[in-house]
Amino acid sequence: MKGNKSVFVISLILIIGFVFCYIFFSGIGKATFKNEFWEEADIGAISQIELIRGSDSKQILFSKEHEIKVFVDTISEAKIKQIKESASKINESYWITIWIAGDRKFGLRIDDNQILSVFNYEGSENNANLYEMKDQSIYKYIENLF
Structure with a gap:
């Protein structure tokens, strides 16, 4: 059960990180x-x-x-x-x-x-x-x- 929570938390952090990077870098230079x-x-x-x-x-x-x-x-x-x-x-x-x-x-x-x-x-x-x-x-x- 603990392993599933860790995978979920890491996945959530990665998804939020990717979304933030996309929003931040897509506006640069435009x-x-x-x-x-x-x-x-x-x-x-x-x-x-x-x-x-x-x-x-x-x-x-x-x-x-x-x-x-x-x-x-x-x-x-x-x-x-x-x-x-x-x-x-x-x-x-x-x-x-x-x-x-x-x-x-x-x-x-x-x-x-x-x-x-x-x-x-x-x-x-x-x-x-x-x-x-x-x-x-x-x-x-x-x-x-x-």
């Missing part, structure tokens, strides 16, 4: 910019998007609905992972400001070291989050705009 950021921002209410290149302060302003939609759609599928800090060297940064109904609401900084910083100008608890971008497609897209 976050996108869309589900981490755009759900908080009301995309339909964006009145303009301002991009500034850090090295020379060159500026691009998107204020037409079509331009805003193309920009949002393009960066939405970026695969990202939240991180605590970044110690990588930065050579170039792009600053992006999201204006909603004429007010500055969100800011993004995308660095060439693949780090994305998100700022909420309203001072929410998610005021300054750092993310690591899994590929260079978004950085290259923004770089090519200039």
